[in-house]
Amino acid sequence: MADNKKCAHPSCKCQAKQGSDYCSTFCESAGKSPDIQCGCGHPECASTTKL
Ligand SMILES: [Zn+2]
Ligand SMILES: [Zn+2]
Incomplete structure (x- = not known):
């Protein structure tokens, strides 16, 4: 099952982790906190430091 x-x-x-x-x-x-910048560390988010 690919529940991505x-x-x-x-x-x-x-993409969210399985079960989360x-x-x-x-x-x-x-x-x-939608205002906060994503800092999950994933490359996809690291490139979105600017709006
Ligand atoms: Zn995330
Ligand atoms: Zn992220």
Whole structure:
């Protein structure tokens, strides 16, 4: 089963981990703060430091 979905963090462009709504613990903590820049460390997000 490929149940891939995007990370629930608004500023994150990664795919969520299996069994989780977020790609990382960072997004899990920052998931309720849409203003914060994603710092999950994944390359896809590292390139979105500017709006
Ligand atoms: Zn991210
Ligand atoms: Zn994420």
